Amino acid sequence: MTRKKRRLMFVLLGLLVLFTAVGLTLAALKDNLVFFYSPTDVKEKHIEEGRRFRVGGLVEQGSVVKEGEVVRFVVTDLVNRLPVTYTGLLPDLFREGQGVVAEGRLGDDKGFIAETVLAKHDENYMPPEVAESLKASGKWEHGPPSPGQ
Known part of the structure; x- marks a missing residue:
């Protein structure tokens, strides 16, 4: 085997290892990705049951019901719930x-079964997708800035 062929074999072997x-x-990353959806996205996209993802929006007024440690509420993007x-x-x-x-399934x-709930006090701490979805609905506006901003 000539030096050129040997060098070519090492390059091809290196590319195979890299790929x-x-x-x-x-x-490995595909299994750990958690996608984010608004209630409208959940309704429009057919997400299979049991797939883990995040949903965000506003907690609907009058929807929170506490039964011991179990809490039921409705998340809305002001279009869907x-x-x-x-x-x-x-x-x-x-x-x-x-x-x-x-976050849940x-x-x-x-209905959505949440394993983790994160509360946000305004869109500055909200994922940009949720804030844009709420603003696009035309029914939600950013409130006054909080002190220190």
Whole structure:
């Protein structure tokens, strides 16, 4: 085998190892990606039951019902609504009319079963997709700036 052929073999072997490493990395990351959707996205896209994702929007006024540790509420983007069930302690900032991001899965009744709930007090701390979705609806405006801004 000549030096040129040997060098070509090493380059090809190196590329094969590189492509294998990239493929394995992408396959591992695919399982850990958590996508974010608004209630309208959840309604329009057919998300399979059991797939983990995040949903965000505003907690609908008058929708919070507490039954011991189980809390039921509705997340809305002011266009569509999605019922959410969460078991556990809610964050201190959680209240009706405030922004929320919940991570979990769709249940068999098309309700959302949250495993984690994050409460946000305005769109400055809200994922940009939620803030844009709410602003695009034309029914929500940014409130006065909080002190220190």
